[in-house]
Amino acid sequence: MKSSRAIVTVSVLSAILGATAYAATDVQEKREEMREEQRDVREKQKEMRKEANEQMQDVSRATKIIGTDVKNMKGEDLGDIKDLVLNPMRGNVVYVVVSYGGLLGMGDKLFAIPWSALRWSADQDYYVLNMDKEALKNAPGFDEDHWPVSTTQWDEQRKQLNQFYRVKP
Template sequence: MSSTEGQTIMGTDDLAGGGVGVDNIEASRVSGTAVYNTEGDHLGHIHDLVLGKRDGKVKYAIMSFGGFLGIGEEYHPLPWETLKYDERQGGYVVGITADQLREAPRYAADAAPDWDPEYGRRIDDYYRPAYL
């Protein structure tokens, strides 16, 4: 892959691995990608993605935040549309501070939520309209 004036160009070697284009990526490659705030501070990394069971669309990115060596780490579901990919940083950018994130809906690694509509509304209500 090469870059020309900020535009990513896919080479034939890039296409051989999965047939994705500039605007597409395999879900497995999103996991582990860094997440930054708009000031460039590293907040965490993408742990997982939540998909709509019926429509197959990405609904939330689960970002790991805090902790040390995996101890005390919390997971924050971020509405997918709050994340923008920044090629220069090689990660996603979200318009939220670390302090705001500490107040956001989250869960411990051993206490995954039920992904019912009420939980989704709670997440969406926290991030809208201030951050979307």
Template sequence: MEAVQETGNLIASDKVQGTNVYNAAGDNLGSIHDIMIDKPSGKVAYAIMSFGGFLGIGNQYHPLPWSVLRYDTDKGGYVVNLDKRQLEGAPAYDIDLEPAWGDRAYESRIHDYYGVGPYWSM
């Protein structure tokens, strides 16, 4: 028997991966590469969005605080209140590097950029 991957309000992490991310104007900004979950609380902390590049060259990952995403059933993807210009200046890392997860100063800069409180204080 195959595990249920999606219900009305729940979705398996492997179904989130590859989901498109749009801005409020409907522009496709990228797609979810991965999600980061806070082990102690079980909360989803970040959606890691693949943004930019061509054919995988020059791609960067943008950690988006989970709280800035809203799922839109009509689009079948997540919507953020950002435009491409704002993402170009957002915290990001190259696909072959690992950011400083667990470093509260690094993660605070991400949350400050998006103007939301950190997941560990919610």
């Protein structure tokens, strides 16, 4: 009788240990499946962002551009796009107006940056300006109350801005 009990006990313990080992293997397999699914989702998201970025380069609504961050090549914040300056005769964007500095929107300096000086970031949701933060602080700019208001004023600034940002007119 004792040997039967021992055999039953050993059998039960073996079954429990076997089930535990099977469950542990099953859990490991499930974890690996989940990791693989997560990698697939991240890859799909990356592809979708890349596609959206490419579409943003071709055609974009002004409301999608205004408010977008601008960063330098190091990923440092250079401000955000406050407005677009258009050439109505040609029908294209000439400048983006970037706001930088100040505190809580007060005292910001505005910069008219040639549209061609900006590049849409490859994997992110911002524009890239190849410029150091300190250089931007010294860039020609204006305040909210003193926008260039005439074609003549914009033309006067155009040479200076194109030279500063190293772009061809």
